[in-house]
Amino acid sequence: MTALKEELKRQIIDVLNLEDITPADIQDDEALFGEGLGLDSIDALELIVLMDKTYGIKLSDPKKGRDIFQSIETMATYISENRTK
Amino acid sequence: MKKSVFINGIGVVTTQGVWRAEFFSEVRVLDHAITPADQPSYKGLISPGAIRRMSRGMKMGIYAAQQALAEASVTIPDAIVTGTGLGCSEDSDKFLRSLWENEEQFLTPTSFIQSTHNTVAAQIALQLQCKGYNVTYVNGGISFESALLDALLLLQTGEEEHVLLGGVDEIAEQTYAFLQAAGYIKADGIQETVKNNVSPGVNYAEGAQFFSMGASRMTSSYAEMIDVTLQNELEVSETASFLQDFLVANNFRPEDIDAVILGYNGDEKDDLFYNALQQELPLATPLYYKHLSGQYDSCSAFGLAAAAFVLKYQTVPPILYWNEKNPPKTTWKNILLYNQYKGKDHSLVVVRAC
Numbered sequence: 001m002t003a004l005k006e007e008l009k010r011q012i013i014d015v016l017n018l019e020d021i022t023p024a025d026i027q028d029d030e031a032l033f034g035e036g037l038g039l040d041s042i043d044a045l046e047l048i049v050l051m052d053k054t055y056g057i058k059l060s061d062p063k064k065g066r067d068i069f070q071s072i073e074t075m076a077t078y079i080s081e082n083r084t085k
Numbered sequence: 086m087k088k089s090v091f092i093n094g095i096g097v098v099t100t101q102g103v104w105r106a107e108f109f110s111e112v113r114v115l116d117h118a119i120t121p122a123d124q125p126s127y128k129g130l131i132s133p134g135a136i137r138r139m140s141r142g143m144k145m146g147i148y149a150a151q152q153a154l155a156e157a158s159v160t161i162p163d164a165i166v167t168g169t170g171l172g173c174s175e176d177s178d179k180f181l182r183s184l185w186e187n188e189e190q191f192l193t194p195t196s197f198i199q200s201t202h203n204t205v206a207a208q209i210a211l212q213l214q215c216k217g218y219n220v221t222y223v224n225g226g227i228s229f230e231s232a233l234l235d236a237l238l239l240l241q242t243g244e245e246e247h248v249l250l251g252g253v254d255e256i257a258e259q260t261y262a263f264l265q266a267a268g269y270i271k272a273d274g275i276q277e278t279v280k281n282n283v284s285p286g287v288n289y290a291e292g293a294q295f296f297s298m299g300a301s302r303m304t305s306s307y308a309e310m311i312d313v314t315l316q317n318e319l320e321v322s323e324t325a326s327f328l329q330d331f332l333v334a335n336n337f338r339p340e341d342i343d344a345v346i347l348g349y350n351g352d353e354k355d356d357l358f359y360n361a362l363q364q365e366l367p368l369a370t371p372l373y374y375k376h377l378s379g380q381y382d383s384c385s386a387f388g389l390a391a392a393a394f395v396l397k398y399q400t401v402p403p404i405l406y407w408n409e410k411n412p413p414k415t416t417w418k419n420i421l422l423y424n425q426y427k428g429k430d431h432s433l434v435v436v437r438a439c
Contacts (some may be wrong), residue, residue, distance in 0.1 A: 017137040053191040
């Protein structure tokens with residue numbers, strides 16, 4: 001799980017082009033949207049594509065996304081339970 | 086009655102850096118097939134949240150726009166009009182590459198949203214919270230002049246008071262590779278200048294040039310914009326009548342033109358047009374600028390900045406002289422600009438000292 005979290009942090013920084021941020025700057029339980037990392041709705045779409053492309057997870061229900069994308073912790077848990085890749 | 090139109094502020098991000106008083110005394114002649122613009126620091130100007138999604142064209146455009154508006158002391162213009170040949174081609178490249186590599190799946194939204202040609206003008210409007218007229222012209226080598234014509238009409242008719250006018254084009258790896266393969270851009274590794282041009286193609290670059298145009302003359306004013314005309318296709322033999330018609334329409338005689346700024350880019354076929362036009366203006370001092378700007382669809386905006394500089398400071402930077410034909414002049418009143426590319430997209434612009 002720790003390796004998956006680190007991998008996720010690196011991918012998010014890369015995909016969302018988060019300049020001046022390193023994996024160490026992102027806490028596992030930090031909010032990704034709003035107050036925390038400050039991601040927005042376009043980033044959410046990028047994360048949905050990331051989940052599909054890298055882990056084979058298709059998110060069709062946007063309501064689910066709110067829970068899944070709360071933090072690195074919640075994303076990693078969902079991926080480890082549902083990944084097909 | 087037509088209102089007068091003035092260039093009240095200039096902002097650029099080019100291969101020669103950003104606009105400054107020493108701009109033309111610190112320039113270097115380009116001798117590479119592709120030269121990227123010298124990027125300024127964008128920190129403090131664009132929020133970190135916004136900048137991470139922006140391509141170079143967007144960042145350059147926002148910087149140049151802010152610089153032009155600041156010089157003219159305009160906070161929010163009434164209209165934003167831009168011209169671009171290829172638009173945000175970096176994002177277009179990115180989107181098409183991902184379409185190809187992922188077999189039309191997993192397409193991310195950011196590059197798609199930002200790949201449209203009007204992204205720069207839109208981002209500037211968002212940044213400024215400008216809800217006015219916002220139009221981008223995409224007409225190849227006369228993209229900038231098309232935008233200039235629109236800006237001129239908006240101001241001359243009194244519809245608007247302040248118009249932000251700009252020309253932007255950015256380097257995109259794949260797009261420029263295609264242009265190189267087609268022979269438009271010189272091959273990698275070749276080091277030739279506009280005047281020392283042997284191999285096929287020309288030196289390409291990128292840049293953003295913005296002008297704060299106003300219906301009132303200000304202390305910051307560079308020049309008065311008189312007129313612009315566009316012509317899609319022209320034979321070399323028709324160059325004289327194209328010029329003559331434009332001069333007559335604006336009550337100019339050939340001897341009224343003190344300098345003519347030509348779009349020489351090193352391509353022998355393009356030279357024929359510029360040589361023909363030059364012959365019609367024997368008393369005008371020929372100047373050029375593409376050895377400093379490089380070629381890109383909206384690079385003629387760099388030429389307009391050069392004309393404005395000469396008229397404001399009443400001096401011609403030596404680097405701009407095309408040849409030794411420099412009749413001694415102490416005042417520079419009227420400057421004509423002529424540009425075309427590969428025999429198409431011809432434009433004439435005339436500006437006057439104010």
